[in-house]
Amino acid sequence: MKRFLDLADFSRDEIVDLLALAQSLQDKPQSRALAGKILGLVFFNPSLRTLASFQAGMARLGGSSFVITPGQGTWQLETRLNAIMNGAAAEHIREGIPVLASYCDALGVRAFAEGRNLQADLAESLFSMIDGLCDKPLVNLESSVNHPCQALADWRTLDELAVPRRAKFVLSWVYHPRALPLAVPAATLHMAAMRGMEVVVLRPEGYQLPPQIMEKARAAAALSGGTVSETSERASALAGCDVLYAKEWGTTTYYGDVEADSRLRADLGDWCVRERWFKNAAADAKLMHCLPVRRNVAVADEVLDGPRAVVKREAFNRLVVQMAVLHRMLA
Amino acid sequence: MKRFLDLADFSRDEIVDLLALAQSLQDKPQSRALAGKILGLVFFNPSLRTLASFQAGMARLGGSSFVITPGQGTWQLETRLNAIMNGAAAEHIREGIPVLASYCDALGVRAFAEGRNLQADLAESLFSMIDGLCDKPLVNLESSVNHPCQALADWRTLDELAVPRRAKFVLSWVYHPRALPLAVPAATLHMAAMRGMEVVVLRPEGYQLPPQIMEKARAAAALSGGTVSETSERASALAGCDVLYAKEWGTTTYYGDVEADSRLRADLGDWCVRERWFKNAAADAKLMHCLPVRRNVAVADEVLDGPRAVVKREAFNRLVVQMAVLHRMLA
Amino acid sequence: MKRFLDLADFSRDEIVDLLALAQSLQDKPQSRALAGKILGLVFFNPSLRTLASFQAGMARLGGSSFVITPGQGTWQLETRLNAIMNGAAAEHIREGIPVLASYCDALGVRAFAEGRNLQADLAESLFSMIDGLCDKPLVNLESSVNHPCQALADWRTLDELAVPRRAKFVLSWVYHPRALPLAVPAATLHMAAMRGMEVVVLRPEGYQLPPQIMEKARAAAALSGGTVSETSERASALAGCDVLYAKEWGTTTYYGDVEADSRLRADLGDWCVRERWFKNAAADAKLMHCLPVRRNVAVADEVLDGPRAVVKREAFNRLVVQMAVLHRMLA
Numbered sequence: 001m002k003r004f005l006d007l008a009d010f011s012r013d014e015i016v017d018l019l020a021l022a023q024s025l026q027d028k029p030q031s032r033a034l035a036g037k038i039l040g041l042v043f044f045n046p047s048l049r050t051l052a053s054f055q056a057g058m059a060r061l062g063g064s065s066f067v068i069t070p071g072q073g074t075w076q077l078e079t080r081l082n083a084i085m086n087g088a089a090a091e092h093i094r095e096g097i098p099v100l101a102s103y104c105d106a107l108g109v110r111a112f113a114e115g116r117n118l119q120a121d122l123a124e125s126l127f128s129m130i131d132g133l134c135d136k137p138l139v140n141l142e143s144s145v146n147h148p149c150q151a152l153a154d155w156r157t158l159d160e161l162a163v164p165r166r167a168k169f170v171l172s173w174v175y176h177p178r179a180l181p182l183a184v185p186a187a188t189l190h191m192a193a194m195r196g197m198e199v200v201v202l203r204p205e206g207y208q209l210p211p212q213i214m215e216k217a218r219a220a221a222a223l224s225g226g227t228v229s230e231t232s233e234r235a236s237a238l239a240g241c242d243v244l245y246a247k248e249w250g251t252t253t254y255y256g257d258v259e260a261d262s263r264l265r266a267d268l269g270d271w272c273v274r275e276r277w278f279k280n281a282a283a284d285a286k287l288m289h290c291l292p293v294r295r296n297v298a299v300a301d302e303v304l305d306g307p308r309a310v311v312k313r314e315a316f317n318r319l320v321v322q323m324a325v326l327h328r329m330l331a
Numbered sequence: 332m333k334r335f336l337d338l339a340d341f342s343r344d345e346i347v348d349l350l351a352l353a354q355s356l357q358d359k360p361q362s363r364a365l366a367g368k369i370l371g372l373v374f375f376n377p378s379l380r381t382l383a384s385f386q387a388g389m390a391r392l393g394g395s396s397f398v399i400t401p402g403q404g405t406w407q408l409e410t411r412l413n414a415i416m417n418g419a420a421a422e423h424i425r426e427g428i429p430v431l432a433s434y435c436d437a438l439g440v441r442a443f444a445e446g447r448n449l450q451a452d453l454a455e456s457l458f459s460m461i462d463g464l465c466d467k468p469l470v471n472l473e474s475s476v477n478h479p480c481q482a483l484a485d486w487r488t489l490d491e492l493a494v495p496r497r498a499k500f501v502l503s504w505v506y507h508p509r510a511l512p513l514a515v516p517a518a519t520l521h522m523a524a525m526r527g528m529e530v531v532v533l534r535p536e537g538y539q540l541p542p543q544i545m546e547k548a549r550a551a552a553a554l555s556g557g558t559v560s561e562t563s564e565r566a567s568a569l570a571g572c573d574v575l576y577a578k579e580w581g582t583t584t585y586y587g588d589v590e591a592d593s594r595l596r597a598d599l600g601d602w603c604v605r606e607r608w609f610k611n612a613a614a615d616a617k618l619m620h621c622l623p624v625r626r627n628v629a630v631a632d633e634v635l636d637g638p639r640a641v642v643k644r645e646a647f648n649r650l651v652v653q654m655a656v657l658h659r660m661l662a
Numbered sequence: 663m664k665r666f667l668d669l670a671d672f673s674r675d676e677i678v679d680l681l682a683l684a685q686s687l688q689d690k691p692q693s694r695a696l697a698g699k700i701l702g703l704v705f706f707n708p709s710l711r712t713l714a715s716f717q718a719g720m721a722r723l724g725g726s727s728f729v730i731t732p733g734q735g736t737w738q739l740e741t742r743l744n745a746i747m748n749g750a751a752a753e754h755i756r757e758g759i760p761v762l763a764s765y766c767d768a769l770g771v772r773a774f775a776e777g778r779n780l781q782a783d784l785a786e787s788l789f790s791m792i793d794g795l796c797d798k799p800l801v802n803l804e805s806s807v808n809h810p811c812q813a814l815a816d817w818r819t820l821d822e823l824a825v826p827r828r829a830k831f832v833l834s835w836v837y838h839p840r841a842l843p844l845a846v847p848a849a850t851l852h853m854a855a856m857r858g859m860e861v862v863v864l865r866p867e868g869y870q871l872p873p874q875i876m877e878k879a880r881a882a883a884a885l886s887g888g889t890v891s892e893t894s895e896r897a898s899a900l901a902g903c904d905v906l907y908a909k910e911w912g913t914t915t916y917y918g919d920v921e922a923d924s925r926l927r928a929d930l931g932d933w934c935v936r937e938r939w940f941k942n943a944a945a946d947a948k949l950m951h952c953l954p955v956r957r958n959v960a961v962a963d964e965v966l967d968g969p970r971a972v973v974k975r976e977a978f979n980r981l982v983v984q985m986a987v988l989h990r991m992l993a
Contacts, residue, residue: 029367031366031367035693036691036693036721036722036724038718038721038722040714040718043404046404046405046406047404047405048399048405048406048422048427048430048431049430051397051399051404051405052371052397052399052430052431052434052435053434055395055397056369056371056397056434056435059367059369059395059397060367060369062367064395064717064721064726066713066714066717066718066721067404068710068713068714069404072403072404072734073705073708073709073713073729073731073734074708074709074710074713075708075710075954078957082957082958082963083957083958084957084958084959085956085957085958085959086839086956086959090954090956091710091953091954091955091956092955092957094957094966094967095953095954095955095966095973095974095977096710096954098974099710099711099714099953099974099977099978100710100714102974102977102978102981103714103715103718103978103981104714104718177417291422291426291430292406292421292422292426292427293422293423293426294416294417294421294422295409295413295414295415295416295423295425296413296414296415296416297415297416297417301413304425304426305425311426312426312429312430312433315426315430315433316430316433316434319433319434360698362697362698374735377735377736377737378735378736379730379736379737379753379758379761379762380761382728382730382735382736383702383728383730383761383762383765383766384765386726386728387700387702387728387765387766390698390700390726390728391698391700393698395726398735400735403734403735508748622753622757622761623737623752623753623757623758624753624754624757625747625748625752625753626740626744626745626746626747626754626756627744627745627746627747628746628747628748632744635756635757636756642757643757643760643761643764646757646761646764647761647764647765650764650765
């Protein structure tokens with residue numbers, strides 16, 4: 001495996017196989033499998049889980065890693081093609097990425113969406129450029145509209161919890177003070193569709209997921225026997241749901257318009273998951289979230305501290321599945 | 332050992348035993364003792380010695396480590412229970428700490444005092460919460476009112492210098508432009524009392540250590556055969572002293588009141604240790620300080636650059652004793 | 663080897679020998695040569711290549727490393743002797759450097775020029791102090807007027823490209839929005855002179871290299887059979903050149919005077935390397951640069967993306983030659 005950029009690049013069987021490798025590495029640790037191997041990690045944006053779990057994962061497999069954070073200890077990196085670089089950025093990714101790749105055996109890069117132009121972000125124009133500049137195995141640590149490591153960890157979490165393949169999975173928009181990227185909702189939606197679930201996207205008006213993302217998920221659902229639908233009606237969406245996956249994202253109707261987004265979300269403060277949301281859900285319905293989560297803003301304490309919340313297990317599974325990705329790339 | 336949070340959690344014999352382990356790891360390095368083990372390090376506050384020595388210590392024992400710095404590369408972490416998280420912090424320690432703990436074999440956390448409410452800081456309310464959230468071995472890298480790694484290193488330094496158990500140990504307040512936390516003075520006082528020394532706390536009015544800290548130390552002294560007293564008279568305190576341990580801290584009379592503290596310390600600029608302070612001290616009296624030290628503000632060049640200063644040995648001993656703590660926790 | 667501070671501290675044969683070791687470590691990797699060894703890295707200034715390649719190099723040789731960044735995660739470090747430390751810096755390098763050295767087997771330090779007083783910077787007064795404080799092997803990761811790791815990597819790159827020893831090597835000033843230090847031009851000039859090349863320093867008026875640097879290079883050229891000259895005439899300098907090494911630096915006529923430097927460089931925007939610069943150069947003349955490079959400001963896209971540019975190979979060679987330095991110091 002040379003690239004881990006998007007779950008959609010793999011067949012369902014290949015993902016199931018990768019999850020089996022993750023399990024086998026848990027059952028029989030291979031503490032020297034990546035001895036002498038080096039992972040380079042480049043974070044254009046902040047991180048907690050990704051930063052810690054990739055370093056820990058390499059160490060658990062006997063390898064090592066280094067971290068580069070443009071703008072903190074390293075200068076800012078320019079990403080625009082043909083830029084006349086007389087501003088803040090001292091180096092272009094056209095040099096920076098190949099150079100860092102030359103120092104390691106695999107590279108992981110996090111580069112969030114710019115959040116200005118929806119089509120550019122959907123096209124993954126920045127990550128495609130990085131992809132083209134890296135001649136070593138490359139892992140997407142979250143790009144404009146993807147987060148395959150999170151999606152893989154969530155798939156494993158569903159399996160561990162024995163959530164049936166056909167179960168009802170509701171991806172619900174939740175409140176946040178600011179517009180956040182589409183990466184996790186897009187990756188989560190695709191994962192659940194690919195797993196074969198009955199997926200419902202629940203979101204207020206103005207926050208519908210872009211047609212390209214919905215259609216890609218529908219195509220995956222068609223192959224796996226799942227379904228994908230979309231609604232703004234919370235009660236019907238949550239009725240009988242087995243999994244509520246909460247996630248914050250920005251308006252797509254006025255993508256990149258901070259003021260319009262603020263006006264739109266001003267009245268949406270009740271999109272904070274509370275126990276009463278589960279009134280008509282399956283008795284043991286689960287609450288998932290990729291973290292970080294703003295308590296009592298996106299999800300209430302009563303849910304996060306109760307038995308439904310499996311968010312810490314999802315986070316631990318980041319480590320588990322990423323070790324499988326690294327093993328497949330480098331062992 | 333599952334916790335290393337406070338010297339007072341251990342008996343004197345247990346500490347002596349831990350110091351013996353530290354010595355034995357120096358005599359016979361065990362370069363593979365922690366092979367495959369991972370230490371997570373979380374720094375809510377800056378560090379030089381702790382940051383470097385814990386990474387070096389894990390490496391010397393064959394293990395590895397990762398570093399998380401909330402607010403730098405990682406978002407800010409909320410610490411208040413039941414907070415409505417619509418401010419700067421993106422994640423709560425109720426998620427952050429257990430998740431990081433799940434990636435490693437032991438966790439070290441530095442979280443300085445808030446410095447607003449003395450009783451809350453004395454109660455170690457934040458570190459207690461962290462303690463409760465961490466199901467892996469936990470090391471205190473400096474909390475509100477404790478710094479056990481520093482205290483253990485200082486104990487070893489006193490032993491190496493063959494300072495007698497009953498020697499006179501003066502913990503003296505020294506000047507600093509700002510109010511600093513009580514962690515090191517409290518930990519140092521307790522260490523010297525527990526070691527069995529004749530401890531004198533020398534400080535100007537307004538800077539007395541809180542009764543809880545003094546009483547805890549007196550109880551330790553009673554068990555070890557030492558004594559603890561307190562004074563604002565420099566000449567008598569320093570007469571015959573074998574060790575002068577210099578440390579900066581904030582007013583306890585007006586705890587958390589920055590302006591009152593500034594007024595109080597405005598006239599205390601002469602609390603900078605100079606060679607003349609040792610006029611009536613033991614001939615080879617030592618100057619100790621946990622570092623970082625502001626030269627010519629807290630301690631003069633003439634002392635730091637002279638033969639009395641053992642501050643670099645104290646700092647090196649951080650590495651030595653922490654390897655013993657890690658070995659006891661993880662080997 | 664206890665110090666790697668300046669190529670000029672070594673004979674030409676010693677450098678050739680070090681480059682042979684670099685090659686042999688590429689041919690036959692020694693993945694356990696530095697097992698158990700720890701490199702401490704201190705960055706007073708930002709870095710990409712140095713930060714990544716030293717960590718990667720230690721890992722490739724079986725060792726490990728830690729990174730300290732004063733002002734980011736670690737407090738600011740005072741460097742002035744006899745300072746009364748009541749400002750921003752909490753610790754002096756007189757404590758900080760020896761303490762960090764005590765935690766590791768070798769120390770690397772980056773400390774750029776202050777850029778105020780040319781004679782002080784030429785005297786390497788700060789790095790000399792650091793040198794005197796460090797009782798472990800010490801590597802210069804870029805000081806006021808030196809960058810020996812870059813120079814060594816560039817020498818290897820010239821060898822790999824089979825650039826003849828006597829070839830014409832033009833070190834050319836290029837545009838940058840701000841005055842940059844003399845470290846790389848000084849180190850590059852000395853390297854090319856020491857290698858035995860026909861070296862021409864091409865720069866506009868006001869940017870001549872200091873006499874001390876020119877004379878030091880001329881002495882090296884005399885020993886190696888090379889030559890060193892200086893001009894502001896671009897056409898004659900580039901005629902027949904085999905290598906164009908582009909580099910930005912600040913005015914030496916008005917050293918440390920930001921406004922004078924800005925005025926001087928205001929008209930120098932055409933000192934951006936373009937393909938037409940090579941009109942009368944050797945057919946396969948190479949473009950070298952230490953990176954980071956501002957595209958279309960210092961060097962145009964058309965050159966950086968064309969076959970002349972060997973900048974990524976230079977950067978990769980940082981890793982290769984630094985492994986030889988570390989091996990010589992620690993194996």
